[in-house]
Amino acid sequence: xxxxxxxxxxxxxxxxxxxxxxxxxxxxxxxxxxxxxxxxxxxxxxxxxxxxxxxxxxxxxxxxxxxxxxxxxxxxxxxxxxxxxxxxxxxxxxxxxxxxxxxxxxxxxxxxxxxxxxxxxxxxxxxxxxxxxxxxxxxxxxxx
Numbered sequence: 001x002x003x004x005x006x007x008x009x010x011x012x013x014x015x016x017x018x019x020x021x022x023x024x025x026x027x028x029x030x031x032x033x034x035x036x037x038x039x040x041x042x043x044x045x046x047x048x049x050x051x052x053x054x055x056x057x058x059x060x061x062x063x064x065x066x067x068x069x070x071x072x073x074x075x076x077x078x079x080x081x082x083x084x085x086x087x088x089x090x091x092x093x094x095x096x097x098x099x100x101x102x103x104x105x106x107x108x109x110x111x112x113x114x115x116x117x118x119x120x121x122x123x124x125x126x127x128x129x130x131x132x133x134x135x136x137x138x139x140x141x142x143x144x
Contacts, residue, residue, distance in 0.1 A: 002115070004050055004114045007048075007049035008046055011046060015074065023079060025079035025082075026080070026093050027080070027096070028096065029043070029076075032109055035106060039103060040105070041105050042108070043105060043108065044109045045081045045084070045114070046074065046078055046110065046111060047110040047111060051112040052114055053139035077111065081111070089121055090128075094129060097129060103131070103133065105132060105135075107134060107136035108136050108137070112139060
């Protein structure tokens with residue numbers, strides 16, 4: 001088990017949720033009102049626990065405030081994290097983005113690239129879908 005998975009499990013337990021009961025889900029979100037207005041979808045992970053370089057921003061993370069921290073939103077992000085661990089993540093996410101007709105995707109309103117392998121999976125998805133614009137903000141500068 002990775003350090004990130006342990007952190008997500010711990011965060012779930014602290015919030016009274018059973019990590020093992022959450023099923024993987026590749027679903028993207030169209031719920032960010034600022035992004036939705038511009039036709040931008042997003043894919044999100046649990047805040048803080050999936051951000052290895054979080055540092056001081058952990059204290060001020062907007063994704064631990066308001067709607068993002070409600071049970072349904074948080075569990076949706078845990079399900080997304082679990083989807084990223086699946087062997088078929090690249091294939092299933094690629095198919096999902098095509099079926100949703102995504103033209104612009106923000107990778108991570110919350111969460112971050114938690115490993116070099118995870119970043120490479122997104123690069124593979126982006127290379128497969130050249131007509132989709134992918135963008136992300138990250139503190140994982142050492143990966144770039």
